[in-house]
Every structure is written in structure tokens, then in C-alpha cells.
Amino acid sequence: MEETTSDIQETIETAESDALQNALAEAEEQRNLYLRTLADFQNYRRRQQDALDQIRWTMVEAFVHDLLPILDNFDRAVSAAVDAEDGNSILEGVRLTQKQIAELLERFDIKPIEAVGKPFDPNLHDAVSRVESVDHQDGEIVEEIQRGYTIQDRVLRPSRVLVAKKSEQPIENGGIDTAV
Numbered sequence: 001m002e003e004t005t006s007d008i009q010e011t012i013e014t015a016e017s018d019a020l021q022n023a024l025a026e027a028e029e030q031r032n033l034y035l036r037t038l039a040d041f042q043n044y045r046r047r048q049q050d051a052l053d054q055i056r057w058t059m060v061e062a063f064v065h066d067l068l069p070i071l072d073n074f075d076r077a078v079s080a081a082v083d084a085e086d087g088n089s090i091l092e093g094v095r096l097t098q099k100q101i102a103e104l105l106e107r108f109d110i111k112p113i114e115a116v117g118k119p120f121d122p123n124l125h126d127a128v129s130r131v132e133s134v135d136h137q138d139g140e141i142v143e144e145i146q147r148g149y150t151i152q153d154r155v156l157r158p159s160r161v162l163v164a165k166k167s168e169q170p171i172e173n174g175g176i177d178t179a180v
Helices: 002-083 087-107
Strands: 110-112 125-133 143-144 149-151 153-158 159-166
Touching: 002 087, 087 110, 087 149
Parallel strands: 125 159
Antiparallel strands: 110 149, 143 159, 149 153
């Protein structure tokens, strides 16, 4: 009977050892799978970042490619200004260049913010000063100091504006109130 107990004990130890070896092998396999998955994910993230960088540079390159002829026109306008006796041809050249810039911005969905005559909107406008006025409603934009732009539906740069402050009396000092 002692021999049977010893055989049983040995069989149990062998089974436990085999189970432990199987569990260790399974754990090692899972660890390797985790490491491969982690490496794949890191490679995926790097490839995505590289693709985004490539798209960004392609867009910048396209924008600059379209901008360079406009810069050339400005250079020609400056040269013409030095040589010209009448300012009309220079003015016409500058207007054409301005039109080219507006068309380029439009192609990239960059649009000017309409300001003058509109109610002040702090999401679109930056008030530089308030101006007393009998001709405008309180809070109406009287003058645009610097044009603002949107790109798609986001404000790229707010318009810098003068905002009306309703006045019932004649205006002194040009109506400018330096306290905004």
C-alpha cells in the first residue's frame, strides 16, 4: 500500500508540474501576444502621425504654390510704381492682386467677417473703442479697423472694430470714447 500511495503522490506531483508548465507556457504566449499588439499599435500611431504631417505639408505647399504668383504680381506692381508717372495703372495692378488674394483665400474656405453695420458680436469682433453716434444704433459696428476672417466655421482672426454708443446730443471730440 505504501507503494500505491507513493505512486499516487508522484502522479499528483507530475500532474501539478505539467499544469504549472502549461500555465507558464500560456502566460508567456499571452505576454508575447500583448507585446506584438502593443508594437503594432505604436507603429499604427506613428504611421497615422506621418500621414497627418504629410497632409499638412501638402496643404501648405498647395497654398504657397497658389500664393507665389500673387507675390510676383506685387513685385511687378512695386517695379511699375518706381517707373510709372500715373498712379492709375499701379492702382489697377494692386486691385487685381487684391482680387487674386481674395480668390485664393476663398478656395481654402477662408472668408472675411462682415462687420460694418452689423451688431457687435464678441465671438466675431474685437471692440477697439466705442464711438458716440446719433446715426447708429447702440452696439452697431461703425467702422472696421482690421478685417477679421473665418476658416470654415471657426474664427481665424476677429474683426477689430469701433462700436456705436447711441447719443441724442451733438457729438464733441469726434465722438470717440477711449474707455471700452
